[in-house]
Amino acid sequence: MTRTNVLLLMTDQQRADSVGCFGSPVVETPNLDWLASQGTIFTQAYTPSPSCIPARAALLTGQKPWNTGILGMGRGQGPMGVGFAHTLPGELAKAGYHTQGVGKMHFYPQRTLNGFHHTVLDESGREEDPGFVSDYRKWFQRHKDGDYDITDHGIGWNSWMARPYHAPEHLHPTNWTVNESIEFLKRRDPAKPFFLKTSFARPHSPYDAPAYYFDLYANGGKAIPAPYKGEWASMHDDPEEAARPDAWRGVRSDEEIRRARAGYYGSITHIDHQIGRLLTYMQKIGELDRTLIVFVSDHGDMLGDHNLWRKTYAYDGSARVPLIVRPPRAWGKPARAVVDTPAVLQDLMPTVLDFLGLPIPDTVDGISLKPLMEGKSVGREYIHGEHSTCYSEEQEMQYMTDGKRKYVWLPRIGREQLFDISRDFREERDLSADGDWREELDVWRKRLVAELEPRGAGLTDGGRLVSQAGKPFLVSPRYRERLEASPYKWMS
The missing domain is CATH 3.40.720.10 (Alkaline Phosphatase, subunit A)
Structure with missing residues (x-):
């Protein structure tokens, strides 16, 4: 060894x-x-x-x-x-x-x-x-x-x-x-x-x-x-x-x-x-x-x-x-x-x-x-990250980045953000409403759809991201599977 x-x-x-x-x-x-x-x-x-x-x-x-x-x-x-x-x-x-x-x-x-x-x-x-x-x-x-x-x-x-x-x-x-x-x-x-x-x-x-x-x-x-x-x-x-x-x-x-x-x-x-x-x-x-x-x-x-x-x-x-x-x-x-x-x-x-x-x-x-x-x-x-609602519905998010750009989706308030972190590492300028970045915004949106679509969790619909406002909190089925297989009562 x-x-x-x-x-x-x-x-x-x-x-x-x-x-x-x-x-x-x-x-x-x-x-x-x-x-x-x-x-x-x-x-x-x-x-x-x-x-x-x-x-x-x-x-x-x-x-x-x-x-x-x-x-x-x-x-x-x-x-x-x-x-x-x-x-x-x-x-x-x-x-x-x-x-x-x-x-x-x-x-x-x-x-x-x-x-x-x-x-x-x-x-x-x-x-x-x-x-x-x-x-x-x-x-x-x-x-x-x-x-x-x-x-x-x-x-x-x-x-x-x-x-x-x-x-x-x-x-x-x-x-x-x-x-x-x-x-x-x-x-x-x-x-x-x-x-x-x-x-x-x-x-x-x-x-x-x-x-x-x-x-x-x-x-x-x-x-x-x-x-x-x-x-x-x-x-x-x-x-x-x-x-x-x-x-x-x-x-x-x-x-x-x-x-x-x-x-x-x-x-x-x-x-x-x-x-x-x-x-x-x-x-x-x-x-x-x-x-x-x-x-x-x-x-x-x-x-x-x-x-x-x-x-x-x-x-x-x-x-x-x-x-x-x-x-x-x-x-x-x-x-x-x-x-x-x-x-x-x-x-x-x-x-x-x-x-x-x-x-x-x-x-x-x-x-x-x-x-x-x-x-x-x-x-x-690129990589993908996410976080469910914790402090407030406003901060639930999904994100993707390749280390040069970062795309953020806030699903419960229906807002997108796009940052050119290669030049704006402080993330001070949101480019999502800038027409010059429309095509790149669409690329990142499609990437997130492709990441989330296989879940079948209602986050996407026909190639679109779907607002989660007013919907139940997202819970992965894997969580329930582990609970049911566990001898401990670790989830109420």
């Missing part, structure tokens, strides 16, 4: 432009930049569904959201559940790997393994199973030095507000996640290669970076970029929603946005330093150079772009993610250091299996990215 280990480093809600090697002039990520210098950066990597559960299900299974049955969060989607035929940790476990998940898994039931041998969990504030308390919360309670809890700073799990972490830095969940990853490496079965998923709960809000990292951006003289504001962004100028401390849209003050970004960027640099600590330990025990390392996030964060916060949107702040793949050092550097062919999260399972010479299950929808790293073509023209 190959001795190649696999380390999957995953952040939560990290946008692609918040990493130095992806072009950020502000955010310091020296360890990620170093990994990228030895591997391949995928500049046009996207999430197939920009919120936690559907994105993570796609990565776990190699399937598109329609086939996992999870098209979003809420409104008939329910939790992730169980019953997937094949998962990445499950396939590696069958191949003789010792598999461990550390941090945020977002599974339900929360202690289900979905192919892992073991998980050690930080599920932020989620306590969905009767009696469930996360491993991180138990550890925090044992090690704190006062009468306070994990979010006594007063900032919610989806808030735009920000402030420095309220407890000593060593108690932060980012540190704990690396502590537990190192502990696994100390206690793993040394006779087997390992698959370790180190899954951070940040930079997802609360934007509560430890004081050193918060001050690095808030008070360190760094030029925090202003949010992008499209000509069309006034559709999200919602004063009533904006007044909420966890608003999903609306105008906030320049200072509030700057503070949010300082906390968010500080969380990313904090994560990067802790990743460096993990890599240093792996080097010390002689495992770093024989480990395939993948760094990715599940989705991004709008951070005030276009008067939007959080995720679920087709715009790059929400939908484009950082993706770095670094082969074991003994294999040499990939032929291509930068790939601009579109990639999507369901590609990661076949990519890892391909690198290891393991069979790829026929349930997998994604493609291996290994040929792209070797300078070959894979014949992919």
Whole structure:
């Protein structure tokens, strides 16, 4: 058996432009930049569904959201559940790997393994199973030095507000996640290669970076970029929603946005330093150079772009993610250091299996990215993503992109958008009403029809897209199939 280990480093809600090697002039990520210098950066990597559960299900299974049955969060989607035929940790476990998940898994039931041998969990504030308390919360309670809890700073799990972490830095969940990853490496079965998923709960809000990292951006003289504001962004100028401390849209003050970004960027640099600590330990025990390392996030964060916060949107702040793949050092550097062919999260399972010479299950929808790293073509023209209604019917969406153009359909308000992201990466100018772009708009519309027509779900009719206004929420039949086959009552 190959001795190649696999380390999957995953952040939560990290946008692609918040990493130095992806072009950020502000955010310091020296360890990620170093990994990228030895591997391949995928500049046009996207999430197939920009919120936690559907994105993570796609990565776990190699399937598109329609086939996992999870098209979003809420409104008939329910939790992730169980019953997937094949998962990445499950396939590696069958191949003789010792598999461990550390941090945020977002599974339900929360202690289900979905192919892992073991998980050690930080599920932020989620306590969905009767009696469930996360491993991180138990550890925090044992090690704190006062009468306070994990979010006594007063900032919610989806808030735009920000402030420095309220407890000593060593108690932060980012540190704990690396502590537990190192502990696994100390206690793993040394006779087997390992698959370790180190899954951070940040930079997802609360934007509560430890004081050193918060001050690095808030008070360190760094030029925090202003949010992008499209000509069309006034559709999200919602004063009533904006007044909420966890608003999903609306105008906030320049200072509030700057503070949010300082906390968010500080969380990313904090994560990067802790990743460096993990890599240093792996080097010390002689495992770093024989480990395939993948760094990715599940989705991004709008951070005030276009008067939007959080995720679920087709715009790059929400939908484009950082993706770095670094082969074991003994294999040499990939032929291509930068790939601009579109990639999507369901590609990661076949990519890892391909690198290891393991069979790829026929349930997998994604493609291996290994040929792209070797300078070959894979014949992919574009990728598709979607999200069902969550915050409001207005934000349900379908999108397609080839990394140069992006087409967006908002089915419940009957609106299309087209962006030339090769020239307008800020997505500030919607070209859908521009006559010069009518033919290209029609090309993208037909592509989306071709993607959705086989579902027979009422999204198309005779080659047209059909408005979903007033219709029941879209639910994939795959979701119901897994529910009925499951011994758990994980969907009401």
